Amino acid sequence: MAELNLILVGPPGAGKGTQAERITEDFNLPYIATGNILRAAVAEGTELGLKAKGFMDAGGLVPDDVIIGVILDRLQAEDAAEGFLLDGFPRTVPQAEALGADLSSLGRQLTAVLLIDVSDDEVIRRLSGRRVSAKTGRVYHVEFDPPKNEGVCDVDGSRLIQRDDDKPETIKNRLAVYHEQTEPLVDFYSNLGLLRRFDGSRPPAEVHDRIRAQIAALRVEGSL
Ligand code: ADP
Ligand code: AMP
Numbered sequence: 001m002a003e004l005n006l007i008l009v010g011p012p013g014a015g016k017g018t019q020a021e022r023i024t025e026d027f028n029l030p031y032i033a034t035g036n037i038l039r040a041a042v043a044e045g046t047e048l049g050l051k052a053k054g055f056m057d058a059g060g061l062v063p064d065d066v067i068i069g070v071i072l073d074r075l076q077a078e079d080a081a082e083g084f085l086l087d088g089f090p091r092t093v094p095q096a097e098a099l100g101a102d103l104s105s106l107g108r109q110l111t112a113v114l115l116i117d118v119s120d121d122e123v124i125r126r127l128s129g130r131r132v133s134a135k136t137g138r139v140y141h142v143e144f145d146p147p148k149n150e151g152v153c154d155v156d157g158s159r160l161i162q163r164d165d166d167k168p169e170t171i172k173n174r175l176a177v178y179h180e181q182t183e184p185l186v187d188f189y190s191n192l193g194l195l196r197r198f199d200g201s202r203p204p205a206e207v208h209d210r211i212r213a214q215i216a217a218l219r220v221e222g223s224l
Contacts, residue, residue, distance in 0.1 A: 002222030004083035010116035013126040014200045030079045034088035059173035113189040116200035131160040
């Protein structure tokens with residue numbers, strides 16, 4: 001079976017984490033979410049966390065030289081040998097170049113880059129209502145995807161919180177950073193023939209169906 005080396009791209013709040021939870025289960029892939037790795041490092045007070053915290057709180061990006069090594073190391077882990085789903089990395093062209101160089105030095109290549117597209121207005125609606133379980137990482141929305149019991153996770157009853165960077169002022173900054181620094185990846189991967197675009201304004205189940213069908217087709221192509 002060919003490797004499935006996938007990247008999720010899209011503005012903050014596009015639904016990457018929501019879809020990742022389903023796709024990793026469908027295709028049994030390790031989920032490597034830079035934001036989750038960094039938030040855990042901040043919570044544990046590690047050297048990485050100390051370096052990252054200020055940038056994250058302001059809605060900016062952590063410098064490339066801080067994040068690239070961490071993610072490339074993570075991709076060397078045994079569970080990622082047959083494939084992976086990256087969410088939140090790469091977020092800049094230098095990160096994408098570093099990833100490409102690293103994979104090719106290992107004789108590996110990307111299968112596809114999945115772009116989930118939504119408008120800025122929708123991003124603001126989604127991030128303002130996003131709630132996450134600090135324990136399980138499961139994502140909810142107060143209006144679009146509420147938990148069964150208000151304020152607690154369906155999975156284990158843990159408390160739901162609002163991320164510090166989901167406050168209105170920070171959301172605007174994150175969107176500006178996305179347009180300036182991450183959106184150039186759309187052309188970058190389009191030129192490499194790797195980009196697959198999905199309309200993220202559709203309901204979660206519909207976005208999922210489309211992405212799953214696309215990955216299944218890519219896997220068949222890869223094994224021919
Ligand atoms: P990202 O990982 O791209 O930042 P999330 O998956 O955390 O985005 O989703 C952001 C918010 O939008 C969450 O509150 C989530 O419940 C909600 N959401 C995700 N996908 C959809 C969708 N297709 N329609 C409506 N709301 C959604
Ligand atoms: P996310 O959970 O993907 O929304 O990421 C939360 C925050 O973590 C971002 O706003 C950035 O500050 C930081 N971050 C996550 N991934 C990266 C990355 N690849 N490069 C730089 N900063 C990142």
